[in-house]
Amino acid sequence: xxxxxxxxxxxxxxxxxxxxxxxxxxxxxxxxxxxxxxxxxxxxxxxxxxxxxxxxxxxxxxxxxxxxxxxxxxxxxxxxxxxxxxxxxxxxxxxxxxxxxxxxxxxxxxxxxxxxxxxxxxxxxxxxxxxxxxxxxxxxxxxxxxxxxxxxxxxxxxxxxxxxxxxxxxxxxxxxxxxxxxxxxxxxxxxxxxxxxxxxxxxxxxxxxxxxxxxxxxxxxxxxxxxxxxxxxxxxxxxxxxxxxxxxxxxxxxxxxxxxxxxxxxxxxxxxxxxxxxxxxxxxxxxxxxxxxxxxxxxxxxxxxxxxxxx
Numbered sequence: 001x002x003x004x005x006x007x008x009x010x011x012x013x014x015x016x017x018x019x020x021x022x023x024x025x026x027x028x029x030x031x032x033x034x035x036x037x038x039x040x041x042x043x044x045x046x047x048x049x050x051x052x053x054x055x056x057x058x059x060x061x062x063x064x065x066x067x068x069x070x071x072x073x074x075x076x077x078x079x080x081x082x083x084x085x086x087x088x089x090x091x092x093x094x095x096x097x098x099x100x101x102x103x104x105x106x107x108x109x110x111x112x113x114x115x116x117x118x119x120x121x122x123x124x125x126x127x128x129x130x131x132x133x134x135x136x137x138x139x140x141x142x143x144x145x146x147x148x149x150x151x152x153x154x155x156x157x158x159x160x161x162x163x164x165x166x167x168x169x170x171x172x173x174x175x176x177x178x179x180x181x182x183x184x185x186x187x188x189x190x191x192x193x194x195x196x197x198x199x200x201x202x203x204x205x206x207x208x209x210x211x212x213x214x215x216x217x218x219x220x221x222x223x224x225x226x227x228x229x230x231x232x233x234x235x236x237x238x239x240x241x242x243x244x245x246x247x248x249x250x251x252x253x254x255x256x257x258x259x260x261x262x263x264x265x266x267x268x269x270x271x272x273x274x275x276x277x278x279x280x281x282x283x284x285x286x287x288x289x290x291x292x293x294x295x296x297x298x299x300x301x302x303x304x305x306x307x308x309x310x311x
Contacts, residue, residue, distance in 0.1 A: 005050065012049050107165075246278075
């Protein structure tokens with residue numbers, strides 16, 4: 001694990017050095033009327049981001065317990081100058097923008113022509129305590145998913161066949177699943193075929209995306225007429241469960257969802273650092289050798305009529 005921490009820190013530190021060089025051109029001039037204090041912080045930005053990322057990778061459930069009982073006791077050689085936990089929580093807001101840029105530029109995958117889309121609820125609290133929640137008042141909204149009603153937000157993600165996140169969008173809980181796809185900036189990286197569940201059925205959306213070079217494929221509802229579909233598309237649609245596995249990894253391994261947040265800013269930093277941690281997972285849900293898998297599944301589909309006739 002120490003080797004992994006060193007690798008993550010080096011990547012993040014190199015990125016922070018480059019982004020600091022970019023920031024220098026936009027800082028207030030030194031000959032300003034009021035001299036600005038330019039004292040160095042005790043902990044570097046790269047150290048703070050690395051701690052937040054490995055917190056999600058090591059599957060701890062409490063940041064305070066992880067920081068005080070693990071980082072400050074067992075990782076003194078890697079992080080020699082640590083601050084108090086209260087100060088560390090304050091510094092999370094300072095590195096939030098850097099984490100967002102690092103995630104968007106270094107941690108997202110590329111479209112391969114086969115993509116899957118889905119949304120997952122991020123609960124702010126239990127639905128019965130929605131009116132008592134003061135932290136997310138005015139931000140979180142009541143929404144509904146396949147499991148039932150929830151109070152919080154939605155995370156919309158698009159992944160490729162390798163299990164890599166191509167793009168993501170964070171919305172309130174009452175936003176329709178199809179709404180992000182109406183924004184061209186959300187799917188400008190996509191091409192080829194996009195597989196979704198029944199919540200993405202829309203004739204208008206299908207036509208608009210088809211013009212942009214994206215073929216949206218979904219299952220049909222019971223009250224809809226059946227339509228012809230390529231066997232390969234039909235079989236890949238069965239593999240849409242891969243994105244459910246990615247959501248499970250994000251929630252249970254990277255721990256992007258919990259209900260103990262005391263500020264919106266730290267809630268967002270927890271979400272972003274969890275998405276970064278997913279990029280560094282050694283194994284991701286993927287369709288390995290999907291071309292070979294498709295050929296085998298197509299052969300099984302073609303042999304079904306022969307088996308029924310032989311009986």
